[in-house]
Amino acid sequence: MVDEPGSAHLAVLIDADNVSYARVPALLGEVATLGRATVRRMYADWTEDKNRGWKDAANEHSIQPIQQFAYTTGKNATDSAMIIDAMDLLYTGRFDGFCLVSSDSDFTKLASRLRESGVTVYGFGERKTPHAFVKACDRFFHMDVLSAPTDDPAPPDSEQRPTAGALRQDTKLLNLLRSAIQARSDADGWAHLAQVGAFIAKQEPDFDSRNWKYAKLVDLVTAIGLFEIERREGAVRVRTIKR
Incomplete structure (x- = not known):
């Protein structure tokens, strides 16, 4: 049971193959308005050169990297690992909500399944995110409108x-x-x-x-x-x- 606004326990699961590490500060700033990110995990094949930029983001924001090798060229192998982790975390009963960070339609069924279990689902993705995934979430945030928290935020343009x-x-x-x-x-x-x-x-x-x-x-x-x-x-x- 959530005691007060912002006290919800959230699991933040990031499809790093599908999101830029430059978005992380703004992402976590928005998550902080929704609750406490008690679990922060990011999924990718970290042996690939394209994912090296995530190292600093992981260290600075205490995000646990989950390794998933790409077994087949051209296929995103991280989806299954992220879905399995989400269900394992759900069954612990410790979370009020899940933040699914991806623009991939493969997570539509996961979002629906989590909602059926009574937890709140927040989606985060790019404008290209399929409408079905957006609709499967309780709330969905387009990454390009999020702003990183600052002491003196600049007014909108x-x-x-x-x-x-x-x-x-x-x-x-x-x-x-x-x-x-x-x-x-x-x-x-x-x-x-x-x-x-x-x-x-x-x-x-x-x-x-x-x-x-x-x-x-x-x-x-x-x-x-x-x-x-x-x-x-x-x-x-x-x-x-x-x-």
Whole structure:
């Protein structure tokens, strides 16, 4: 049982054949917002020259490298080792969630199986990640929007943000927001923004305001200009502006 937010025990399993070691600081920074990474493992054939860059990342972030020889040229042999480890860890009953770091569709069934056992599954991958794997996770994070933790984080590059007009043309985004607000609203049409975000994430696991270059959901909703925002006692409420 999780005692408080951020106290969940997580197993972080990284398909190093499928992810760049340069992503590790940002990855673990995001994982830290979800819980404690009590197990950190990375899988690859470490005898291959292409994987040498992972050595520093493993040492700096205390990630255990798991060796898996490539038995056949052109085939990823690490998948089976990572899947077997995930199931072994699941059966210990010590974990509240699993972080599967890969863009490989081969982990779709694993994600589904873990969820069936009642643990939370967080996926991390590139934009090329197959939709089936994304949907199999409770939450999915695109690696390119993650930022490494710093003492003085730089603000997002506003020049790269889509304009209000462009956001209003994003029919899928607007439909997700409107339907979530309606589902979570009170008699006056107000809905807590945190509940809105959680409702959308259940439908679209990779929903993240950072995909539109906004650090927070409230900033994205405000930028669209079609919703009314109210801040009260530390909470943010939102409702659709009636025209």
